[in-house]
Amino acid sequence: MTQNGSTQQTLRHVELGLTDDQAIDMYVKMLTARRFDERNLLLQRAGKINFHVSGIGQEAAQVAAAFALDREQDYFLPYYRDYAFVLSVGMTVRELMLSVFAKAEDPNSGGRQMPGHFGSKRLRIVTGSSPVTTQVPHAVGIALAAKMKNKPFVSFVTFGEGSSNQGDFHEGCNFAGVHKLPVIFMCENNRYAISTPLHKSISGNVYERAIGYGFPGVRVDGNDVLEVYRVMKEARARAVAGEGPTLIEAMMYRVSPHSTSDNDLAYRTKEEVDEHRAKDGMIAYKQYLTEAGLWNDEKDAELEKTIRAVIDDATEYGDKAPFPPADDILRHVYAGDDREGGN
Numbered sequence: 001m002t003q004n005g006s007t008q009q010t011l012r013h014v015e016l017g018l019t020d021d022q023a024i025d026m027y028v029k030m031l032t033a034r035r036f037d038e039r040n041l042l043l044q045r046a047g048k049i050n051f052h053v054s055g056i057g058q059e060a061a062q063v064a065a066a067f068a069l070d071r072e073q074d075y076f077l078p079y080y081r082d083y084a085f086v087l088s089v090g091m092t093v094r095e096l097m098l099s100v101f102a103k104a105e106d107p108n109s110g111g112r113q114m115p116g117h118f119g120s121k122r123l124r125i126v127t128g129s130s131p132v133t134t135q136v137p138h139a140v141g142i143a144l145a146a147k148m149k150n151k152p153f154v155s156f157v158t159f160g161e162g163s164s165n166q167g168d169f170h171e172g173c174n175f176a177g178v179h180k181l182p183v184i185f186m187c188e189n190n191r192y193a194i195s196t197p198l199h200k201s202i203s204g205n206v207y208e209r210a211i212g213y214g215f216p217g218v219r220v221d222g223n224d225v226l227e228v229y230r231v232m233k234e235a236r237a238r239a240v241a242g243e244g245p246t247l248i249e250a251m252m253y254r255v256s257p258h259s260t261s262d263n264d265l266a267y268r269t270k271e272e273v274d275e276h277r278a279k280d281g282m283i284a285y286k287q288y289l290t291e292a293g294l295w296n297d298e299k300d301a302e303l304e305k306t307i308r309a310v311i312d313d314a315t316e317y318g319d320k321a322p323f324p325p326a327d328d329i330l331r332h333v334y335a336g337d338d339r340e341g342g343n
Contacts, residue, residue, distance in 0.1 A: 075142045091118070101321065155184070215245045
């Protein structure tokens with residue numbers, strides 16, 4: 001029943017097993033990630049940070065995936081635009097800000113990695129590296145461990161559509177298919193591999209590549225939060241039941257440039273970007289919550305105020321935190337280094 005009791009229509013999120021609070025929290029995470037992203041674009045332009053890789057326009061699928069997984073035991077291998085995902089599985093805005101400011105306290109890498117390269121032992125976020133797609137075989141290896149140990153967790157890995165052309169992707173899919181491993185591959189197809197448009201990088205569809213490896217492939221509207229959630233829940237259920245991997249191709253659009261070093265209007269038009277900006281999954285989901293009686297403009301204004309305070313705090317904290325000392329350069333390089341540090 002809707003919140004006002006005027007009809008007998010069951011709300012979509014309720015049908016999917018989400019509580020009202022969970023449905024609202026999904027929006028909170030999406031908006032937090034968006035505002036964090038926007039702040040970083042401003043910080044980079046102001047010369048306060050060196051670099052930022054934006055995920056604006058991709059938050060809906062990321063949050064949906066996180067909520068569909070088991071955030072207490074699954075393993076996560078996100079790629080560099082997944083701010084909404086890592087926030088949804090437990091990273092804090094302060095932790096992310098420490099990373100973009102490259103400070104010693106950064107839990108991802110102690111200030112060593114580029115922003116957007118996540119890692120947290122506490123949250124089972126497996127450290128990524130700059131060469132794209134290397135996280136795919138790592139996710140498959142973790143899934144193999146789950147099967148060998150008979151543990152009910154899955155590994156979840158994300159990547160862009162350009163990465164699906166890399167050997168790491170194909171080798172990972174083949175091994176996972178042969179051994180029916182509990183891994184979920186999610187391609188965040190944002191239509192551009194840096195400046196290369198989709199039609200120049202892929203002939204056919206990413207999700208159909210799963211056929212050759214003997215497991216299901218599914219294409220889903222990445223702007224539809226609840227549909228991505230549904231598909232992800234089904235994929236996880238298959239994985240823990242021993243039925244093997246699933247490849248999900250979430251269709252979306254990268255609204256921002258590839259990075260702050262990119263002039264995206266050199267290869268696409270402002271009109272194209274604006275067309276896709278109007279299809280923003282976060283705006284559509286906010287409308288859904290409003291029509292469901294769970295949200296309104298007053299609540300939205302209060303949330304914006306709360307998020308602004310959190311991001312202001314994190315920005316100030318990250319800016320003032322100390323950089324790593326020079327003699328720290330070999331930390332975490334050699335085994336047996338037991339100095340206290342990031343996880």
